[in-house]
Amino acid sequence: MFIKRNRARLAGKTYESILLVQGKRVPAKRPPGRPRADSAPPKSVVVHETLANLSRLPAKLIELIEAFCKNPQANLGPVPVGCGSRAESSSGEEELEMGPCYGVLAGLHGLARELGIVCAVGEATRTQRLALYLIYARLMLNKSRLAAARASEDHAVREVLEVGSFDEDDLYLALEYLEDHQSQIEAALSPKPCGKGAGAVFLYDVSSVYFEGQRNELAEYGYNRDGKKGKKQMVVGLLTDGEGEPLSIQLYRGNTNDPPTFLDAVEKLKVRFGAEEVALVGDRGMIKALGKQALGEAKFRYVTALTEPQVRALLKAGKLQMELFDEKPAEVEVGGKRYVLRRNPQTQAREGARRADQWRRVREWIRRRNEQVKQKKRSDPQSSLRQAQARLAKYRLTGWVRVRLEGREVMWQEDQGAREAEAQLDGCYVVESDLPARAATTQQVHDRYVSLTAVERDFRTLKTGLLKIRPVFLRKEGRTRGHALVSLLALKVARELDRRMAPLGLTVEDAIERLKGVRLVRLGEPGMGLWRLPKHYQVAQAEVLEVLPKLAAPVLSLGKANIRRLKNPRKGRSNK
Numbered sequence: 001m002f003i004k005r006n007r008a009r010l011a012g013k014t015y016e017s018i019l020l021v022q023g024k025r026v027p028a029k030r031p032p033g034r035p036r037a038d039s040a041p042p043k044s045v046v047v048h049e050t051l052a053n054l055s056r057l058p059a060k061l062i063e064l065i066e067a068f069c070k071n072p073q074a075n076l077g078p079v080p081v082g083c084g085s086r087a088e089s090s091s092g093e094e095e096l097e098m099g100p101c102y103g104v105l106a107g108l109h110g111l112a113r114e115l116g117i118v119c120a121v122g123e124a125t126r127t128q129r130l131a132l133y134l135i136y137a138r139l140m141l142n143k144s145r146l147a148a149a150r151a152s153e154d155h156a157v158r159e160v161l162e163v164g165s166f167d168e169d170d171l172y173l174a175l176e177y178l179e180d181h182q183s184q185i186e187a188a189l190s191p192k193p194c195g196k197g198a199g200a201v202f203l204y205d206v207s208s209v210y211f212e213g214q215r216n217e218l219a220e221y222g223y224n225r226d227g228k229k230g231k232k233q234m235v236v237g238l239l240t241d242g243e244g245e246p247l248s249i250q251l252y253r254g255n256t257n258d259p260p261t262f263l264d265a266v267e268k269l270k271v272r273f274g275a276e277e278v279a280l281v282g283d284r285g286m287i288k289a290l291g292k293q294a295l296g297e298a299k300f301r302y303v304t305a306l307t308e309p310q311v312r313a314l315l316k317a318g319k320l321q322m323e324l325f326d327e328k329p330a331e332v333e334v335g336g337k338r339y340v341l342r343r344n345p346q347t348q349a350r351e352g353a354r355r356a357d358q359w360r361r362v363r364e365w366i367r368r369r370n371e372q373v374k375q376k377k378r379s380d381p382q383s384s385l386r387q388a389q390a391r392l393a394k395y396r397l398t399g400w401v402r403v404r405l406e407g408r409e410v411m412w413q414e415d416q417g418a419r420e421a422e423a424q425l426d427g428c429y430v431v432e433s434d435l436p437a438r439a440a441t442t443q444q445v446h447d448r449y450v451s452l453t454a455v456e457r458d459f460r461t462l463k464t465g466l467l468k469i470r471p472v473f474l475r476k477e478g479r480t481r482g483h484a485l486v487s488l489l490a491l492k493v494a495r496e497l498d499r500r501m502a503p504l505g506l507t508v509e510d511a512i513e514r515l516k517g518v519r520l521v522r523l524g525e526p527g528m529g530l531w532r533l534p535k536h537y538q539v540a541q542a543e544v545l546e547v548l549p550k551l552a553a554p555v556l557s558l559g560k561a562n563i564r565r566l567k568n569p570r571k572g573r574s575n576k
Contacts, residue, residue, distance in 0.1 A: 001020065001021070001022045001023075001051075001069045002020075002021055002023075002066075002069050002070075003018060003019070003020060003021070003054070003062070003065065003066040003069060004018075004019045004020075004021045004048075005017070005018055005019075006019065016055070017053060017055050018053070018054045018055045018057075018062060019050050019051075019052070019053055019054065019055075020050070020051045020052045020053075020054055020065070020069075021048050021049065021050055021051065022048070022049050022051055023046050023047070023048055023049075024046065024047055024048075024049050025044045025045070025046050025047075026044060026045060026046075026047055027044050027045075028044060028045045068532070098519045098520070098521060098522070099156075099519055099520035099521060099522055099531040100154060100155055100156040100159070100519065100520055100531070101154055101155045101156060101516055101518070101519050102155075102156040102159065102160070102518055102519055102520045102533070102551075103514075103515035103516065103517065103518025103519070103541065103545070103551070104136070104140055104155065104512055104515040104516055104518075105133075105136055105140075105155050105156055105157065105160040105161070106156070106160050106518075106551045107511075107515050107518075107544075107545070107548045107549075107551070108135075108136040108139060108140075108493060108497075109132070109136065109160055109161070110548060110549030110550070110551070111493055111496055111497060111548060111549060112132065112135065112136075112489075112493055113549065114496075114549055115189075115492060115493065115496055116188065116189055117132075117135070117189065117489055117492065117493065118132060119188065120184075120185045120188035120189050121135075121178070121181075121185060121489070123161075126163060126170075127170075127173055127174050127177050128174075128177065129161040129162065129163050130161075130163060130166060130170055130171060130173075130174040131174040131175075131177055131178050131486075132161060133148070133152070133157060133161055133163065133171075133174075134148065134171060134174055134175070134178075134486045135486055135489045135490050135493065136490075136493075137151065138486055138487060138490035139490050139493060139494060139497075139508070139512060140155075140512060144168075144473065145168040145171040145172060145175075146168045148168075148171060149166060149167050149168045149170075149171060152165075152166065156520060156531075159520065159531070172479055174482070175474075175478070175479040175482030175483060175486070176478050176479060176482060177482070178481075178482040178485045178486060179478040179479065179481040179482040179485065180478075182481065182482075182485050183272055185485070185489075186247065186248045186272065186485075187272050187273065189247075189492070190241075190247050190273050201241070201242035201279045201280075201281060201303070201448050201451075202239060202240065202241060202242065202247070202269060202279070202280050202281065203239070203240045203241070203242065203244065203280075203281045203282075203451060203452050203455045204237065204238070204239050204240075204262065204265045204280055204281065204282050204455070205237075205238055205282070205452065205455040206235060206236065206237050206238075206261055206262075207235075207236050207238070208222070208223070208233045208234065208235055208236065208254070209233060209234050209235075209236050210231040210232070210233045211231065211232045211233060211234065211254075215475055216232070216234070216474065216475055216477075216480060217475065217476060217477040217480070218234045218251055218252070218253055218254065218477050218480055220232055220233070220234075220253045220254030220255040221233070221254060221255065222235070222253075222254040222255040222256070232254055233254040234251050234252065234253070234254050234480070235251070235252040235253065235254060235256045235261060236249065236250070236251060236252075236484065237249070237250045237251075237252065237261040237262075237264065237265060238455055238458060238488075239265050239268065239269075240455050240458065242281075242448065242451060243451075244451060244455060244457075244458065245492070245495070246458060246488050246491050246492055246495075247273065248265075248268055248272070248273075248488075249484050249485060249487070249488040250264060250265075250268075250484075251480060251481050251484050252264075262282065265280070266280065266295065266300060269300075279300070279301040279302060279303050279433070279435055279439075279440075279448065280295060280300055280301070280302050280303070281302070281303045281304070281448055281449055281451070281452050282302070282303075282304050282452070296434075301433065301434050301435045301439075302433065302434060303431065303432075303433040303435065303445060303448050303449050304431070304432055304433070304449070305429055305430065305431050305432065305449055306339075306429075306430045306431075306432055308425060310430075311425060311428070311429075311430050312425070314334075314339070314430075319332070319334045319339075320332055320339065320341065320430070322424065324341045325341050325342065325343040325428045326341075326342070326343055327342070327343060327344075327345060328342070329341065329342045329442050329443055329445075329446040330342070330442070331442040331445075336434065337432055337433070337434055338432070338433050338434070338435065338437075338442075338445060339430050339431070339432055340430065340431040340432075340433070340442055340445050340446045341428070341429075341430050342428070342429060342431075342446060343427050343428045344427045344428075344429075345427060346427070347426070347427035348426040348427025348428075349427075350427075351423075351426040351427060352423060352426055355395075355397075355422075355423070355426075358395040358397065359395070359397055359401070362388070362391050362392060362395065362397065362401075363412070365388070365391060366384075366388055366403070366410050366412065369384045369387070369388070369410065370384070370408075370409050370410060373408050373409070374408070374409075379408075381405055381407075381408040381409070381410070382405070384410050385403060385404075385405050385410055388403045388410050388412075389403060399418055399421075399422050400414060400415045400416075400418035400419040400421075400422055401413070401414055401415075402415070431445060431446055431449045433445050433449075458491060458495075494508050497511055500547045500548065501544070501547070503547075504543060504544070504547070506544070511544050514540050514541050514543075514544045515541070515544060515545075517538065517540075517541055518534070518537060518541050518545070518551075519534070520532065520533065520534070521533075521534050533551060
């Protein structure tokens with residue numbers, strides 16, 4: 001960035017224009033016609049872009065700006081009188097007047113650039129840059145598009161993303177852009193191929209997101225995993241790699257069952273990510289008979305867990321033995337399938353305590369109910385019996401507790417042998433896989449299923465945590481899918497920010513709150529909108545900035561006043 005002076009004579013008078021110019025390197029244009037096969041690729045060239053016409057500024061202010069452009073880190077001393085200076089701050093800053101919030105957008109933008117998100121989404125057009133702003137706004141605000149547009153007035157969107165004023169309609173167009181380019185963006189952020197050989201692992205899980213509003217093209221009534229009865233919903237499928245890093249997100253209609261989403265995820269792995277002969281990890285309800293069959297036909301492997309009835313069936317058939325359940329994983333191979341058995345002592349103790357507490361509450365309810373029936377002669381004892389049976393069924397205690405009526409009282413009877421048999425599998429689980437032994441050891445098969453908790457954690461973050469993908473207030477299908485992709489990309493940034501904040505003992509929310517205090521400071525007249533980065537930061541701010549990419553915004557940015565002056569330039573000063 002530098003000052004350029006142009007002189008011209010007109011009607012016997014000499015006019016001087018003083019311009020603020022920035023050098024930019026852009027790809028050189030190819031010569032017209034079809035290039036030769038052996039021609040070298042076009043080289044980049046440096047072009048000069050005029051940022052503003054400074055001709056009508058005071059001479060002392062122009063000198064200050066010119067000195068600042070030559071050496072931004074130099075101590076220029078107090079701002080000249082008449083140029084808008086108020087007082088010298090105790091921290092060494094020349095001005096106290098603060099400008100727009102800069103640290104959050106600049107920090108997140110630098111982080112997204114390192115993760116490849118900026119390159120994948122693009123930043124050449126205004127719509128692309130607004131799409132990037134939507135990603136950062138999910139982390140900053142967790143609010144609607146309207147709130148994001150209003151928040152831009154206090155954030156340095158112009159300085160960081162080179163975007164002027166915009167409204168929520170512009171952000172809706174950015175959502176549509178993201179939906180149109182979702183496959184390209186997801187593929188660009190994942191190395192291709194993602195995995196080779198049967199040892200590569202991918203995790204997949206499904207959840208639901210309820211809808212608030214009058215209408216949405218994807219919202220339907222279906223099995224609601226949120227417990228929001230009476231609300232329409234959308235089904236969300238999240239695909240990650242073996243480390244839990246998000247790869248892809250997909251929305252389905254609210255009445256879609258799990259198998260179709262599962263098959264779609266398999267197709268994405270083959271086509272979009274170039275993965276072959278890998279293992280897909282899913283929860284107990286995900287990889288069912290249809291899923292296993294589909295995986296086998298697609299030459300995919302799987303890792304999943306058996307349900308308790310399936311484990312008991314294998315025990316009854318003699319294919320598994322209770323002696324094999326221990327803290328250290330043990331393996332049994334049956335019919336070409338590998339079964340990894342383990343007992344978790346912590347889970348065992350927790351499940352035993354839970355069962356005892358549930359039975360205590362049922363007994364207490366029966367005792368109170370018997371007292372009521374005794375006092376109220378018109379009470380129906382049969383109703384008491386039915387309600388007691390319903391409570392036992394709710395807590396799954398019917399296997400070892402029986403209730404009956406004796407006169408007008410509900411009596412119970414415990415089967416200690418059945419109770420011990422019920423508790424036999426407390427803390428026990430079995431992981432099933434068709435991975436060959438050469439591809440993964442017993443411990444690796446076990447750990448890969450346990451890693452599915454990373455996906456579940458990301459789902460919680462997406463739905464109820466920092467990003468809050470739910471509830472959805474959008475109407476059009478394309479914009480709703482774009483909203484889901486925004487949440488996925490924001491999740492990638494949040495995960496990386498969380499990793500960098502962990503050594504500092506800070507959360508993502510803490511980091512964003514500290515970055516909100518990093519603002520631009522005024523340089524020059526208040527009406528000219530000239531800002532620059534501060535030279536000093538608070539200790540809390542510097543601590544966060546230390547582990548983030550260096551702030552890379554222009555050292556001198558221009559506000560609305562100079563932008564208008566650039567669009568409607570006036571003649572320069574006359575120098576006779």
